[in-house]
Amino acid sequence: xxxxxxxxxxxxxxxxxxxxxxxxxxxxxxxxxxxxxxxxxxxxxxxxxxxxxxxxxxxxxxxxxxxxxxxxxxxxxxxxxxxxxxxxxxxxxxxxxxxxxxxxxxxxxxxxxxxxxxxxxxxxxxxxxxxxxxxxxxxxxxxxxxxxxxxxxxxxxxxxxxxxxxxxxxxxxxxxxxxxxxxxxxxxxxxxxxxxxxxxxxxxxxxxxxxxxxxxxxxxxxxxxxxxxxxxxxxxxxxxxxxxxxxxxxxxxxxxxxxxxxxxxxxxxxxxxxxxxxxxxxxxxxxxxxxxxxxxxxxxxxxxxxxxxxxxxxxxxxxxxxxxxxxxxxxxxxxxxxxxxxxxxxxxxxxxxxxxx
Ligand code: 5GP
Ligand code: MN
Numbered sequence: 306x307x308x309x310x311x312x313x314x315x316x317x318x319x320x321x322x323x324x325x326x327x328x329x330x331x332x333x334x335x336x337x338x339x340x341x342x343x344x345x346x347x348x349x350x351x352x353x354x355x356x357x358x359x360x361x362x363x364x365x366x367x368x369x370x371x372x373x374x375x376x377x378x379x380x381x382x383x384x385x386x387x388x389x390x391x392x393x394x395x396x397x398x399x400x401x402x403x404x405x406x407x408x409x410x411x412x413x414x415x416x417x418x419x420x421x422x423x424x425x426x427x428x429x430x431x432x433x434x435x436x437x438x439x440x441x442x443x444x445x446x447x448x449x450x451x452x453x454x455x456x457x458x459x460x461x462x463x464x465x466x467x468x469x470x471x472x473x474x475x476x477x478x479x480x481x482x483x484x485x486x487x488x489x490x491x492x493x494x495x496x497x498x499x500x501x502x503x504x505x506x507x508x509x510x511x512x513x514x515x516x517x518x519x520x521x522x523x524x525x526x527x528x529x530x531x532x533x534x535x536x537x538x539x540x541x542x543x544x545x546x547x548x549x550x551x552x553x554x555x556x557x558x559x560x561x562x563x564x565x566x567x568x569x570x571x572x573x574x575x576x577x578x579x580x581x582x583x584x585x586x587x588x589x590x591x592x593x594x595x596x597x598x599x600x601x602x603x604x605x606x607x608x609x610x611x612x613x614x615x616x617x618x619x620x621x622x623x624x625x626x627x628x629x630x631x632x633x634x635x636x637x638x639x640x641x642x643x644x645x646x647x648x649x650x651x652x653x654x655x656x657x658x659x660x661x662x
Contacts, residue, residue: 325469325511330458331476337439337456338367341414344374345438349420350427351578351608352382354533358496359418359443359466361389362489366474369486374416377405379426383579385536389492398429405429412438419466421449421459422630445469446632447620461632464512467496471515482518494524495533502586503534506635537580544574548584554648555591559655562588563598567644571601585610596655600640600647607640607647617662626654 338344346363348356360376367374380399382390398405409415409432417423421444423430433440434453442454445466449459463469471493475482482490497515501508520526548564555562564584574580585599589612596617599610609627611619612635619636623629629638642650 325460325463325472326458326476331473333456334441334458334473335477337414337441338370338372341372341439343412344372344414344416345409345412346374346376346416346418347409347426347429347433348376348378348418349425350379352378352380352386353579353582354386354499355465355467355496356419357382357386357389357395358492358494358499359470360395362467362470362474362492362496363416363418363443364394365486365488365492369484375408377408377429379429381578383582384577385533385579386495388532389495406432409433409436412436414439414441416441416443417454418443418470420444421446423450423453443470443473446630448630462509464507464509465497465500467493467500468512468515471497471519472511475518482522485522487523490519490522490524491529494519494526495529498529499533502583503530507632538575538577540575541577541580544570544576544580545584547574548581549587553588555588555594556652556655557593559596559652559659560594561596561598561655562591562594563600563648563651564588565600565644565647566602568602568604581610585612589614598651600644600651602644605641607642607644609638609640611636611638617659622654622658625658626650 344367346360348360364374364376376395378395378397381397396405396408415433415436415438417440421442423434426433440454441456442449443458443466445461445463447461449457451457458469458473460469474485478484497512501512548566552564552566553562566581581599581601585597588594588597595613595615597612601608609623609629611623613619614634618633620631620633623631623636623638627638627640629636631637640647
């Protein structure tokens, strides 16, 4: 990879970095990591690009400090992200329960990335909660469950966990990313790119500075774009067409739109994890629509995805009605009702929430 050039030592970068991290975060993190002998890095159920990108970037970076670590995720990540885990380092709990449990039980340090409530790791929650290992959180969601962690590095002003991790690593490296491994650079870029929906949401000035530095470092943005956003099956594209043509319901009087996909539809279009990524944003492209939802029927629950393009808080909406949480403009949750009742439940809940605000 190309070395840094002089232009990357910009003064604004220095100030931004200081603003994103609390004083001593990097020193504290370094201290805890250096005194650990068995490190496990964890992320949330249904890992997305930011989740997978951050765990892989951190593992690879820690190895340059001489710290070995293992990665555990609760269930599989989407196929189009497999290239990030090219060595197959990620232990998927739902596939390898015993080995995931063994690794967590023997850990003396657990680092949680891209989630902030232990319930987001589902069946792994009790094991992690009851573990005597030290626990560190690095995350960008509001209202972290602080009491569950010994060190919390949290900031909601960044685009992604990968961005926060970028600033943390940069500070640990005294303000330069010259020495970070190529795998870390690439993974951090992918996590930021996917969490911002390809530079369209939650992009702040610092996000561009981070991108700038990673591109100077040699990250190949065209290849990553193709791998992440052009790796779908034909069935996925047709499911998208079906969702827009036949399933999207628009409620102009509420400024909202939603899509419900049943299990049989998902089967018909040979649904793979990650295929519906981005669908929830589509109603927001319609004039006057500022709230949107996507519901997908799973075996034991309905998965809920919520978005807003104004000051309507889908984080609050999800906490109140959908057993979930997230960010102000992007949140998720679960429903435990028959799929036939979801439309009416959503419309009623939204009416109540809009009246209450
Ligand atoms: P997505 O709609 O892309 O699955 O999720 C949007 C945001 O909401 C993400 O930041 C994600 O972490 C959060 N989120 C998604 N599902 C859940 C959930 O079931 N519980 C909580 N607490 N957050 C969720
Ligand atoms: Mn994220």
